Amino acid sequence: MHAAAMTVPPTNKVAIVTGASSGIGLALSTSLIAQSWTVVLADINATAGAAAASTLGPKASFVETDVSSWTSQLALFKSVFTRFGRLDFVAANAGIDDKDAVYADFEAEEPEALNFKTLEVDLLAPIMSFRLALFYMRRNPDKSGGAIVITSSSAGLYPFSSNPEYAAAKHGLIGFARSVAPVLKREKITVNCICPALVSTNLAPASLWTLIPKDQLTPMSTIMRAFHGFIDGHKDLLTGQAAECAIDDIFYRDPVDFPSQSQKDMFSRDLGAWMSAYDM
Ligand SMILES: NC(=O)c1ccc[n+]([C@@H]2O[C@H](COP(=O)([O-])OP(=O)(O)OC[C@H]3O[C@@H](n4cnc5c(N)ncnc54)[C@H](O)[C@@H]3O)[C@@H](O)[C@H]2O)c1
Structure with a gap:
Protein backbone atom coordinates (compact mmCIF):
# COMPACT_ATOMS: atom_id res chain seq x y z
CA MET A 1 0.00 0.00 0.00
CA HIS A 2 2.86 2.33 0.80
CA ALA A 3 5.24 1.04 -1.87
CA ALA A 4 5.57 4.53 -3.31
CA ALA A 5 7.29 5.82 -0.17
CA MET A 6 11.06 6.35 -0.44
CA THR A 7 11.20 5.16 -4.08
CA VAL A 8 14.28 7.35 -4.62
CA PRO A 9 17.33 5.18 -5.38
CA PRO A 10 19.65 5.08 -2.35
CA THR A 11 22.34 7.05 -4.13
CA ASN A 12 20.07 10.10 -4.38
CA LYS A 13 18.95 10.17 -0.77
CA VAL A 14 19.94 13.17 1.32
CA ALA A 15 20.36 13.24 5.09
CA ILE A 16 21.13 15.83 7.74
CA VAL A 17 22.69 14.56 10.97
CA THR A 18 23.12 17.02 13.85
CA GLY A 19 25.78 16.42 16.48
CA ALA A 20 27.72 14.64 13.75
CA SER A 21 31.25 15.61 14.78
CA SER A 22 31.43 12.95 17.49
CA GLY A 23 29.91 9.82 19.01
CA ILE A 24 26.51 8.60 17.81
CA GLY A 25 26.11 11.28 15.11
CA LEU A 26 29.52 10.50 13.63
CA ALA A 27 28.83 6.74 13.67
CA LEU A 28 25.44 7.33 12.01
CA SER A 29 26.95 9.58 9.33
CA THR A 30 29.60 6.94 8.64
CA SER A 31 27.01 4.18 8.27
CA LEU A 32 24.80 6.31 5.99
CA ILE A 33 27.76 7.11 3.76
CA ALA A 34 28.51 3.37 3.59
CA GLN A 35 24.96 2.98 2.18
CA SER A 36 25.61 5.67 -0.46
CA TRP A 37 23.58 8.43 1.18
CA THR A 38 24.53 12.05 0.71
CA VAL A 39 25.11 13.23 4.28
CA VAL A 40 25.38 16.75 5.64
CA LEU A 41 27.09 16.66 9.01
CA ALA A 42 26.04 19.54 11.27
CA ASP A 43 27.73 20.40 14.54
CA ILE A 44 28.96 23.29 16.65
CA ASN A 45 32.43 21.70 16.68
CA ALA A 46 33.71 22.86 13.29
CA THR A 47 37.23 21.44 13.55
CA ALA A 48 36.12 17.86 14.26
CA GLY A 49 33.15 18.12 11.88
CA ALA A 50 35.15 19.34 8.88
CA ALA A 51 37.79 16.66 9.52
CA ALA A 52 35.10 13.95 9.76
CA ALA A 53 33.42 15.07 6.52
CA SER A 54 36.69 15.09 4.63
CA THR A 55 37.51 11.57 5.90
CA LEU A 56 34.07 10.33 4.85
CA GLY A 57 34.61 11.41 1.24
CA PRO A 58 32.75 13.32 -1.47
CA LYS A 59 29.21 12.37 -0.41
CA ALA A 60 29.79 13.97 2.99
CA SER A 61 29.95 17.67 3.76
CA PHE A 62 29.98 19.70 6.94
CA ARG A 86 15.49 17.16 -1.52
CA LEU A 87 15.67 15.96 2.09
CA ASP A 88 14.93 12.33 3.01
CA PHE A 89 16.23 11.83 6.51
CA VAL A 90 17.00 14.03 9.52
CA ALA A 91 18.65 12.84 12.73
CA ALA A 92 18.04 15.47 15.43
CA ASN A 93 20.83 14.07 17.52
CA ALA A 94 23.03 16.84 18.99
CA GLY A 95 22.96 16.84 22.77
CA ILE A 96 24.71 17.87 25.96
CA ASP A 97 24.41 16.81 29.60
CA ASP A 98 23.40 19.12 32.48
CA LYS A 99 25.34 22.36 32.64
CA ASP A 100 23.87 23.61 35.89
CA ALA A 101 23.09 22.14 39.27
CA VAL A 102 19.42 22.41 40.14
CA TYR A 103 20.20 21.15 43.64
CA ALA A 104 22.95 23.66 44.38
CA ASP A 105 22.48 26.26 47.07
CA PHE A 106 23.82 29.68 46.27
CA GLU A 107 26.23 32.05 48.00
CA ALA A 108 24.23 35.07 46.86
CA GLU A 109 21.35 36.43 48.93
CA GLU A 110 18.90 35.54 46.20
CA PRO A 111 18.98 32.39 44.06
CA GLU A 112 20.56 32.93 40.64
CA ALA A 113 18.70 32.05 37.48
CA LEU A 114 19.50 28.61 36.11
CA ASN A 115 21.45 28.12 32.91
CA PHE A 116 18.93 26.46 30.60
CA LYS A 117 21.38 25.49 27.86
CA THR A 118 20.63 21.79 28.36
CA LEU A 119 16.94 22.35 27.64
CA GLU A 120 17.77 24.61 24.69
CA VAL A 121 20.05 22.04 23.04
CA ASP A 122 18.29 18.84 24.10
CA LEU A 123 14.60 19.82 23.85
CA LEU A 124 14.05 23.06 21.93
CA ALA A 125 16.65 22.33 19.23
CA PRO A 126 15.20 18.94 18.15
CA ILE A 127 11.76 20.58 17.93
CA MET A 128 13.30 23.25 15.66
CA SER A 129 14.95 20.48 13.59
CA PHE A 130 11.57 18.76 13.33
CA ARG A 131 9.87 21.98 12.19
CA LEU A 132 12.48 22.58 9.50
CA ALA A 133 12.55 18.94 8.39
CA LEU A 134 8.77 19.00 8.02
CA PHE A 135 8.88 22.17 5.94
CA TYR A 136 11.46 20.84 3.48
CA MET A 137 10.29 17.19 3.36
CA ARG A 138 6.85 18.45 2.35
CA ARG A 139 8.59 20.08 -0.62
CA ASN A 140 10.36 16.92 -1.83
CA PRO A 141 9.69 16.78 -5.58
CA ASP A 142 8.34 13.22 -5.58
CA LYS A 143 6.16 13.72 -2.45
CA SER A 144 8.02 10.85 -0.82
CA GLY A 145 7.90 12.39 2.66
CA GLY A 146 10.84 11.57 4.86
CA ALA A 147 12.06 10.08 8.12
CA ILE A 148 12.88 12.10 11.23
CA VAL A 149 14.65 10.36 14.11
CA ILE A 150 15.21 12.24 17.37
CA THR A 151 17.85 11.05 19.82
CA SER A 152 16.18 10.87 23.21
CA SER A 153 17.71 8.62 25.87
CA SER A 154 16.92 5.93 28.40
CA ALA A 155 16.83 9.00 30.64
CA GLY A 156 13.68 9.89 28.70
CA LEU A 157 12.02 6.79 30.11
CA TYR A 158 13.27 6.66 33.70
CA PRO A 159 14.15 9.14 36.46
CA PHE A 160 17.81 10.20 36.15
CA SER A 161 18.65 12.13 39.30
CA SER A 162 22.23 13.09 38.38
CA ASN A 163 20.98 15.03 35.31
CA PRO A 164 17.35 16.07 35.92
CA GLU A 165 17.24 18.76 33.21
CA TYR A 166 18.59 16.24 30.71
CA ALA A 167 15.91 13.77 31.87
CA ALA A 168 13.20 16.43 31.48
CA ALA A 169 14.35 17.23 27.94
CA LYS A 170 14.62 13.60 26.90
CA HIS A 171 11.18 12.74 28.36
CA GLY A 172 9.80 15.73 26.46
CA LEU A 173 11.17 14.49 23.13
CA ILE A 174 9.33 11.20 23.42
CA GLY A 175 6.07 12.99 24.24
CA PHE A 176 6.65 15.30 21.28
CA ALA A 177 7.39 12.50 18.79
CA ARG A 178 4.42 10.41 19.93
CA SER A 179 2.15 13.45 19.62
CA VAL A 180 3.14 14.60 16.12
CA ALA A 181 3.65 11.18 14.52
CA PRO A 182 0.00 10.20 13.95
CA VAL A 183 -0.79 13.58 12.38
CA LEU A 184 2.00 13.33 9.78
CA LYS A 185 1.65 9.69 8.79
CA ARG A 186 -0.64 10.50 5.86
CA GLU A 187 2.10 12.81 4.49
CA LYS A 188 4.59 9.90 4.69
CA ILE A 189 6.64 11.77 7.27
CA THR A 190 7.69 9.50 10.13
CA VAL A 191 8.92 10.70 13.54
CA ASN A 192 10.58 8.30 15.97
CA CYS A 193 12.89 8.42 18.99
CA ILE A 194 16.02 6.46 19.81
CA CYS A 195 16.58 5.96 23.56
CA PRO A 196 20.14 4.76 24.10
CA ALA A 197 21.36 3.43 27.43
CA LEU A 198 24.98 4.32 28.20
CA VAL A 199 27.22 4.45 25.13
CA SER A 200 30.89 5.39 25.37
CA THR A 201 31.13 8.79 23.60
CA ASN A 202 32.30 12.30 24.46
CA LEU A 203 28.96 13.22 26.07
CA ALA A 204 29.89 12.49 29.68
CA PRO A 205 33.07 13.38 31.57
CA ALA A 206 35.89 10.94 30.70
CA SER A 207 36.14 9.89 34.36
CA LEU A 208 32.66 8.32 34.13
CA TRP A 209 33.93 5.54 31.90
CA THR A 210 36.26 4.28 34.65
CA LEU A 211 33.26 3.87 37.00
CA ILE A 212 30.99 1.89 34.69
CA PRO A 213 31.60 -1.83 34.14
CA LYS A 214 32.27 -2.47 30.46
CA ASP A 215 29.44 -5.00 30.25
CA GLN A 216 26.96 -2.22 31.15
CA LEU A 217 27.89 -0.18 28.09
CA THR A 218 25.69 -0.42 25.00
CA PRO A 219 27.67 -0.97 21.80
CA MET A 220 27.30 1.57 19.00
CA SER A 221 26.14 -1.28 16.72
CA THR A 222 22.84 -1.54 18.69
CA ILE A 223 22.20 2.18 18.26
CA MET A 224 22.91 1.96 14.51
CA ARG A 225 20.54 -1.01 14.21
CA ALA A 226 17.78 1.06 15.81
CA PHE A 227 18.41 4.06 13.51
CA HIS A 228 18.42 1.90 10.40
CA GLY A 229 15.28 0.12 11.62
CA PHE A 230 13.49 3.48 11.54
CA ILE A 231 15.03 4.51 8.21
CA ASP A 232 14.05 1.20 6.58
CA GLY A 233 10.73 1.24 8.47
CA HIS A 234 9.78 4.48 6.69
CA LYS A 235 8.48 2.46 3.73
CA ASP A 236 5.95 0.83 6.11
CA LEU A 237 5.33 4.19 7.85
CA LEU A 238 6.69 2.97 11.18
CA THR A 239 6.19 6.06 13.34
CA GLY A 240 5.67 7.40 16.87
CA GLN A 241 8.00 4.79 18.36
CA ALA A 242 10.51 5.04 21.19
CA ALA A 243 13.28 2.46 20.71
CA GLU A 244 15.10 1.75 23.96
CA CYS A 245 18.57 0.44 23.10
CA ALA A 246 20.25 -1.49 25.91
CA ILE A 247 23.30 -3.70 25.38
CA ASP A 248 22.29 -5.87 22.37
CA ASP A 249 18.53 -5.36 22.62
CA ILE A 250 16.07 -2.89 21.13
CA PHE A 251 12.79 -2.55 23.03
CA TYR A 252 9.95 -0.63 21.35
CA ARG A 253 8.28 1.05 24.32
CA ASP A 254 4.58 1.83 24.52
CA PRO A 255 3.15 4.91 26.24
CA VAL A 256 1.75 4.24 29.72
CA ASP A 257 -1.66 2.56 29.86
CA PHE A 258 -4.80 4.66 30.30
CA PRO A 259 -5.97 4.21 33.91
CA SER A 260 -9.64 4.81 33.09
CA GLN A 261 -12.07 4.92 30.18
CA SER A 262 -12.51 8.70 30.58
CA GLN A 263 -8.76 9.27 30.14
CA LYS A 264 -8.76 6.99 27.10
CA ASP A 265 -11.72 8.86 25.62
CA MET A 266 -10.07 12.23 26.31
CA PHE A 267 -6.82 11.39 24.54
CA SER A 268 -8.41 9.39 21.74
CA ARG A 269 -10.58 12.31 20.71
CA ASP A 270 -10.31 13.28 17.06
CA LEU A 271 -7.62 15.91 16.38
CA GLY A 272 -10.14 18.13 14.59
CA ALA A 273 -12.21 18.48 17.76
CA TRP A 274 -9.20 19.87 19.64
CA MET A 275 -7.96 22.03 16.77
CA SER A 276 -11.30 23.76 16.33
CA ALA A 277 -10.86 25.14 19.85
CA TYR A 278 -7.37 26.45 19.12
CA ASP A 279 -8.10 28.08 15.77
CA MET A 280 -4.84 26.77 14.20
N1 LIG B 1 26.37 8.52 25.00
C1 LIG B 1 25.32 8.12 25.70
O1 LIG B 1 25.44 7.32 26.65
C2 LIG B 1 23.94 8.60 25.35
C3 LIG B 1 22.85 7.96 25.94
C4 LIG B 1 21.58 8.40 25.63
C5 LIG B 1 21.39 9.44 24.74
N2 LIG B 1 22.48 10.03 24.17
C6 LIG B 1 22.23 11.14 23.24
O2 LIG B 1 22.89 10.89 22.03
C7 LIG B 1 23.10 12.14 21.35
C8 LIG B 1 24.52 12.19 20.83
O3 LIG B 1 25.41 12.24 21.94
P1 LIG B 1 26.77 11.42 21.98
O4 LIG B 1 26.66 10.43 23.06
O5 LIG B 1 27.16 10.97 20.63
O6 LIG B 1 27.75 12.56 22.56
P2 LIG B 1 28.95 13.35 21.88
O7 LIG B 1 29.32 14.38 22.88
O8 LIG B 1 30.00 12.39 21.47
O9 LIG B 1 28.31 14.02 20.60
C9 LIG B 1 27.40 15.09 20.73
C10 LIG B 1 27.68 16.10 19.62
O10 LIG B 1 26.73 17.17 19.74
C11 LIG B 1 27.42 18.38 19.44
N3 LIG B 1 26.73 19.52 19.99
C12 LIG B 1 26.61 19.91 21.29
N4 LIG B 1 25.97 21.09 21.37
C13 LIG B 1 25.66 21.46 20.10
C14 LIG B 1 25.00 22.59 19.54
N5 LIG B 1 24.52 23.58 20.30
N6 LIG B 1 24.86 22.63 18.20
C15 LIG B 1 25.34 21.65 17.41
N7 LIG B 1 26.00 20.57 17.88
C16 LIG B 1 26.14 20.47 19.22
C17 LIG B 1 28.80 18.19 20.08
O11 LIG B 1 29.75 19.09 19.54
C18 LIG B 1 29.08 16.73 19.74
O12 LIG B 1 29.77 16.61 18.51
C19 LIG B 1 22.76 13.22 22.37
O13 LIG B 1 21.47 13.74 22.10
C20 LIG B 1 22.77 12.49 23.68
O14 LIG B 1 21.95 13.10 24.65
C21 LIG B 1 23.74 9.63 24.45
Whole structure:
Protein backbone atom coordinates (compact mmCIF):
# COMPACT_ATOMS: atom_id res chain seq x y z
CA MET A 1 0.00 0.00 0.00
CA HIS A 2 2.86 2.33 0.80
CA ALA A 3 5.24 1.04 -1.87
CA ALA A 4 5.57 4.53 -3.31
CA ALA A 5 7.29 5.82 -0.17
CA MET A 6 11.06 6.35 -0.44
CA THR A 7 11.20 5.16 -4.08
CA VAL A 8 14.28 7.35 -4.62
CA PRO A 9 17.33 5.18 -5.38
CA PRO A 10 19.65 5.08 -2.35
CA THR A 11 22.34 7.05 -4.13
CA ASN A 12 20.07 10.10 -4.38
CA LYS A 13 18.95 10.17 -0.77
CA VAL A 14 19.94 13.17 1.32
CA ALA A 15 20.36 13.24 5.09
CA ILE A 16 21.13 15.83 7.74
CA VAL A 17 22.69 14.56 10.97
CA THR A 18 23.12 17.02 13.85
CA GLY A 19 25.78 16.42 16.48
CA ALA A 20 27.72 14.64 13.75
CA SER A 21 31.25 15.61 14.78
CA SER A 22 31.43 12.95 17.49
CA GLY A 23 29.91 9.82 19.01
CA ILE A 24 26.51 8.60 17.81
CA GLY A 25 26.11 11.28 15.11
CA LEU A 26 29.52 10.50 13.63
CA ALA A 27 28.83 6.74 13.67
CA LEU A 28 25.44 7.33 12.01
CA SER A 29 26.95 9.58 9.33
CA THR A 30 29.60 6.94 8.64
CA SER A 31 27.01 4.18 8.27
CA LEU A 32 24.80 6.31 5.99
CA ILE A 33 27.76 7.11 3.76
CA ALA A 34 28.51 3.37 3.59
CA GLN A 35 24.96 2.98 2.18
CA SER A 36 25.61 5.67 -0.46
CA TRP A 37 23.58 8.43 1.18
CA THR A 38 24.53 12.05 0.71
CA VAL A 39 25.11 13.23 4.28
CA VAL A 40 25.38 16.75 5.64
CA LEU A 41 27.09 16.66 9.01
CA ALA A 42 26.04 19.54 11.27
CA ASP A 43 27.73 20.40 14.54
CA ILE A 44 28.96 23.29 16.65
CA ASN A 45 32.43 21.70 16.68
CA ALA A 46 33.71 22.86 13.29
CA THR A 47 37.23 21.44 13.55
CA ALA A 48 36.12 17.86 14.26
CA GLY A 49 33.15 18.12 11.88
CA ALA A 50 35.15 19.34 8.88
CA ALA A 51 37.79 16.66 9.52
CA ALA A 52 35.10 13.95 9.76
CA ALA A 53 33.42 15.07 6.52
CA SER A 54 36.69 15.09 4.63
CA THR A 55 37.51 11.57 5.90
CA LEU A 56 34.07 10.33 4.85
CA GLY A 57 34.61 11.41 1.24
CA PRO A 58 32.75 13.32 -1.47
CA LYS A 59 29.21 12.37 -0.41
CA ALA A 60 29.79 13.97 2.99
CA SER A 61 29.95 17.67 3.76
CA PHE A 62 29.98 19.70 6.94
CA VAL A 63 27.96 22.77 7.93
CA GLU A 64 28.88 24.51 11.18
CA THR A 65 25.63 24.79 13.11
CA ASP A 66 24.52 25.77 16.58
CA VAL A 67 21.31 23.76 16.92
CA SER A 68 20.13 25.97 19.79
CA SER A 69 19.84 28.87 17.30
CA TRP A 70 16.86 28.99 14.92
CA THR A 71 18.84 31.19 12.51
CA SER A 72 21.69 28.70 12.41
CA GLN A 73 19.40 25.70 11.85
CA LEU A 74 17.37 27.55 9.22
CA ALA A 75 20.57 28.35 7.33
CA LEU A 76 21.59 24.67 7.51
CA PHE A 77 18.30 23.27 6.20
CA LYS A 78 17.93 25.96 3.55
CA SER A 79 21.45 25.38 2.22
CA VAL A 80 20.92 21.60 2.06
CA PHE A 81 17.59 21.87 0.21
CA THR A 82 18.94 24.51 -2.16
CA ARG A 83 22.01 22.42 -2.93
CA PHE A 84 20.45 18.94 -3.27
CA GLY A 85 16.79 19.70 -4.01
CA ARG A 86 15.49 17.16 -1.52
CA LEU A 87 15.67 15.96 2.09
CA ASP A 88 14.93 12.33 3.01
CA PHE A 89 16.23 11.83 6.51
CA VAL A 90 17.00 14.03 9.52
CA ALA A 91 18.65 12.84 12.73
CA ALA A 92 18.04 15.47 15.43
CA ASN A 93 20.83 14.07 17.52
CA ALA A 94 23.03 16.84 18.99
CA GLY A 95 22.96 16.84 22.77
CA ILE A 96 24.71 17.87 25.96
CA ASP A 97 24.41 16.81 29.60
CA ASP A 98 23.40 19.12 32.48
CA LYS A 99 25.34 22.36 32.64
CA ASP A 100 23.87 23.61 35.89
CA ALA A 101 23.09 22.14 39.27
CA VAL A 102 19.42 22.41 40.14
CA TYR A 103 20.20 21.15 43.64
CA ALA A 104 22.95 23.66 44.38
CA ASP A 105 22.48 26.26 47.07
CA PHE A 106 23.82 29.68 46.27
CA GLU A 107 26.23 32.05 48.00
CA ALA A 108 24.23 35.07 46.86
CA GLU A 109 21.35 36.43 48.93
CA GLU A 110 18.90 35.54 46.20
CA PRO A 111 18.98 32.39 44.06
CA GLU A 112 20.56 32.93 40.64
CA ALA A 113 18.70 32.05 37.48
CA LEU A 114 19.50 28.61 36.11
CA ASN A 115 21.45 28.12 32.91
CA PHE A 116 18.93 26.46 30.60
CA LYS A 117 21.38 25.49 27.86
CA THR A 118 20.63 21.79 28.36
CA LEU A 119 16.94 22.35 27.64
CA GLU A 120 17.77 24.61 24.69
CA VAL A 121 20.05 22.04 23.04
CA ASP A 122 18.29 18.84 24.10
CA LEU A 123 14.60 19.82 23.85
CA LEU A 124 14.05 23.06 21.93
CA ALA A 125 16.65 22.33 19.23
CA PRO A 126 15.20 18.94 18.15
CA ILE A 127 11.76 20.58 17.93
CA MET A 128 13.30 23.25 15.66
CA SER A 129 14.95 20.48 13.59
CA PHE A 130 11.57 18.76 13.33
CA ARG A 131 9.87 21.98 12.19
CA LEU A 132 12.48 22.58 9.50
CA ALA A 133 12.55 18.94 8.39
CA LEU A 134 8.77 19.00 8.02
CA PHE A 135 8.88 22.17 5.94
CA TYR A 136 11.46 20.84 3.48
CA MET A 137 10.29 17.19 3.36
CA ARG A 138 6.85 18.45 2.35
CA ARG A 139 8.59 20.08 -0.62
CA ASN A 140 10.36 16.92 -1.83
CA PRO A 141 9.69 16.78 -5.58
CA ASP A 142 8.34 13.22 -5.58
CA LYS A 143 6.16 13.72 -2.45
CA SER A 144 8.02 10.85 -0.82
CA GLY A 145 7.90 12.39 2.66
CA GLY A 146 10.84 11.57 4.86
CA ALA A 147 12.06 10.08 8.12
CA ILE A 148 12.88 12.10 11.23
CA VAL A 149 14.65 10.36 14.11
CA ILE A 150 15.21 12.24 17.37
CA THR A 151 17.85 11.05 19.82
CA SER A 152 16.18 10.87 23.21
CA SER A 153 17.71 8.62 25.87
CA SER A 154 16.92 5.93 28.40
CA ALA A 155 16.83 9.00 30.64
CA GLY A 156 13.68 9.89 28.70
CA LEU A 157 12.02 6.79 30.11
CA TYR A 158 13.27 6.66 33.70
CA PRO A 159 14.15 9.14 36.46
CA PHE A 160 17.81 10.20 36.15
CA SER A 161 18.65 12.13 39.30
CA SER A 162 22.23 13.09 38.38
CA ASN A 163 20.98 15.03 35.31
CA PRO A 164 17.35 16.07 35.92
CA GLU A 165 17.24 18.76 33.21
CA TYR A 166 18.59 16.24 30.71
CA ALA A 167 15.91 13.77 31.87
CA ALA A 168 13.20 16.43 31.48
CA ALA A 169 14.35 17.23 27.94
CA LYS A 170 14.62 13.60 26.90
CA HIS A 171 11.18 12.74 28.36
CA GLY A 172 9.80 15.73 26.46
CA LEU A 173 11.17 14.49 23.13
CA ILE A 174 9.33 11.20 23.42
CA GLY A 175 6.07 12.99 24.24
CA PHE A 176 6.65 15.30 21.28
CA ALA A 177 7.39 12.50 18.79
CA ARG A 178 4.42 10.41 19.93
CA SER A 179 2.15 13.45 19.62
CA VAL A 180 3.14 14.60 16.12
CA ALA A 181 3.65 11.18 14.52
CA PRO A 182 0.00 10.20 13.95
CA VAL A 183 -0.79 13.58 12.38
CA LEU A 184 2.00 13.33 9.78
CA LYS A 185 1.65 9.69 8.79
CA ARG A 186 -0.64 10.50 5.86
CA GLU A 187 2.10 12.81 4.49
CA LYS A 188 4.59 9.90 4.69
CA ILE A 189 6.64 11.77 7.27
CA THR A 190 7.69 9.50 10.13
CA VAL A 191 8.92 10.70 13.54
CA ASN A 192 10.58 8.30 15.97
CA CYS A 193 12.89 8.42 18.99
CA ILE A 194 16.02 6.46 19.81
CA CYS A 195 16.58 5.96 23.56
CA PRO A 196 20.14 4.76 24.10
CA ALA A 197 21.36 3.43 27.43
CA LEU A 198 24.98 4.32 28.20
CA VAL A 199 27.22 4.45 25.13
CA SER A 200 30.89 5.39 25.37
CA THR A 201 31.13 8.79 23.60
CA ASN A 202 32.30 12.30 24.46
CA LEU A 203 28.96 13.22 26.07
CA ALA A 204 29.89 12.49 29.68
CA PRO A 205 33.07 13.38 31.57
CA ALA A 206 35.89 10.94 30.70
CA SER A 207 36.14 9.89 34.36
CA LEU A 208 32.66 8.32 34.13
CA TRP A 209 33.93 5.54 31.90
CA THR A 210 36.26 4.28 34.65
CA LEU A 211 33.26 3.87 37.00
CA ILE A 212 30.99 1.89 34.69
CA PRO A 213 31.60 -1.83 34.14
CA LYS A 214 32.27 -2.47 30.46
CA ASP A 215 29.44 -5.00 30.25
CA GLN A 216 26.96 -2.22 31.15
CA LEU A 217 27.89 -0.18 28.09
CA THR A 218 25.69 -0.42 25.00
CA PRO A 219 27.67 -0.97 21.80
CA MET A 220 27.30 1.57 19.00
CA SER A 221 26.14 -1.28 16.72
CA THR A 222 22.84 -1.54 18.69
CA ILE A 223 22.20 2.18 18.26
CA MET A 224 22.91 1.96 14.51
CA ARG A 225 20.54 -1.01 14.21
CA ALA A 226 17.78 1.06 15.81
CA PHE A 227 18.41 4.06 13.51
CA HIS A 228 18.42 1.90 10.40
CA GLY A 229 15.28 0.12 11.62
CA PHE A 230 13.49 3.48 11.54
CA ILE A 231 15.03 4.51 8.21
CA ASP A 232 14.05 1.20 6.58
CA GLY A 233 10.73 1.24 8.47
CA HIS A 234 9.78 4.48 6.69
CA LYS A 235 8.48 2.46 3.73
CA ASP A 236 5.95 0.83 6.11
CA LEU A 237 5.33 4.19 7.85
CA LEU A 238 6.69 2.97 11.18
CA THR A 239 6.19 6.06 13.34
CA GLY A 240 5.67 7.40 16.87
CA GLN A 241 8.00 4.79 18.36
CA ALA A 242 10.51 5.04 21.19
CA ALA A 243 13.28 2.46 20.71
CA GLU A 244 15.10 1.75 23.96
CA CYS A 245 18.57 0.44 23.10
CA ALA A 246 20.25 -1.49 25.91
CA ILE A 247 23.30 -3.70 25.38
CA ASP A 248 22.29 -5.87 22.37
CA ASP A 249 18.53 -5.36 22.62
CA ILE A 250 16.07 -2.89 21.13
CA PHE A 251 12.79 -2.55 23.03
CA TYR A 252 9.95 -0.63 21.35
CA ARG A 253 8.28 1.05 24.32
CA ASP A 254 4.58 1.83 24.52
CA PRO A 255 3.15 4.91 26.24
CA VAL A 256 1.75 4.24 29.72
CA ASP A 257 -1.66 2.56 29.86
CA PHE A 258 -4.80 4.66 30.30
CA PRO A 259 -5.97 4.21 33.91
CA SER A 260 -9.64 4.81 33.09
CA GLN A 261 -12.07 4.92 30.18
CA SER A 262 -12.51 8.70 30.58
CA GLN A 263 -8.76 9.27 30.14
CA LYS A 264 -8.76 6.99 27.10
CA ASP A 265 -11.72 8.86 25.62
CA MET A 266 -10.07 12.23 26.31
CA PHE A 267 -6.82 11.39 24.54
CA SER A 268 -8.41 9.39 21.74
CA ARG A 269 -10.58 12.31 20.71
CA ASP A 270 -10.31 13.28 17.06
CA LEU A 271 -7.62 15.91 16.38
CA GLY A 272 -10.14 18.13 14.59
CA ALA A 273 -12.21 18.48 17.76
CA TRP A 274 -9.20 19.87 19.64
CA MET A 275 -7.96 22.03 16.77
CA SER A 276 -11.30 23.76 16.33
CA ALA A 277 -10.86 25.14 19.85
CA TYR A 278 -7.37 26.45 19.12
CA ASP A 279 -8.10 28.08 15.77
CA MET A 280 -4.84 26.77 14.20
N1 LIG B 1 26.37 8.52 25.00
C1 LIG B 1 25.32 8.12 25.70
O1 LIG B 1 25.44 7.32 26.65
C2 LIG B 1 23.94 8.60 25.35
C3 LIG B 1 22.85 7.96 25.94
C4 LIG B 1 21.58 8.40 25.63
C5 LIG B 1 21.39 9.44 24.74
N2 LIG B 1 22.48 10.03 24.17
C6 LIG B 1 22.23 11.14 23.24
O2 LIG B 1 22.89 10.89 22.03
C7 LIG B 1 23.10 12.14 21.35
C8 LIG B 1 24.52 12.19 20.83
O3 LIG B 1 25.41 12.24 21.94
P1 LIG B 1 26.77 11.42 21.98
O4 LIG B 1 26.66 10.43 23.06
O5 LIG B 1 27.16 10.97 20.63
O6 LIG B 1 27.75 12.56 22.56
P2 LIG B 1 28.95 13.35 21.88
O7 LIG B 1 29.32 14.38 22.88
O8 LIG B 1 30.00 12.39 21.47
O9 LIG B 1 28.31 14.02 20.60
C9 LIG B 1 27.40 15.09 20.73
C10 LIG B 1 27.68 16.10 19.62
O10 LIG B 1 26.73 17.17 19.74
C11 LIG B 1 27.42 18.38 19.44
N3 LIG B 1 26.73 19.52 19.99
C12 LIG B 1 26.61 19.91 21.29
N4 LIG B 1 25.97 21.09 21.37
C13 LIG B 1 25.66 21.46 20.10
C14 LIG B 1 25.00 22.59 19.54
N5 LIG B 1 24.52 23.58 20.30
N6 LIG B 1 24.86 22.63 18.20
C15 LIG B 1 25.34 21.65 17.41
N7 LIG B 1 26.00 20.57 17.88
C16 LIG B 1 26.14 20.47 19.22
C17 LIG B 1 28.80 18.19 20.08
O11 LIG B 1 29.75 19.09 19.54
C18 LIG B 1 29.08 16.73 19.74
O12 LIG B 1 29.77 16.61 18.51
C19 LIG B 1 22.76 13.22 22.37
O13 LIG B 1 21.47 13.74 22.10
C20 LIG B 1 22.77 12.49 23.68
O14 LIG B 1 21.95 13.10 24.65
C21 LIG B 1 23.74 9.63 24.45
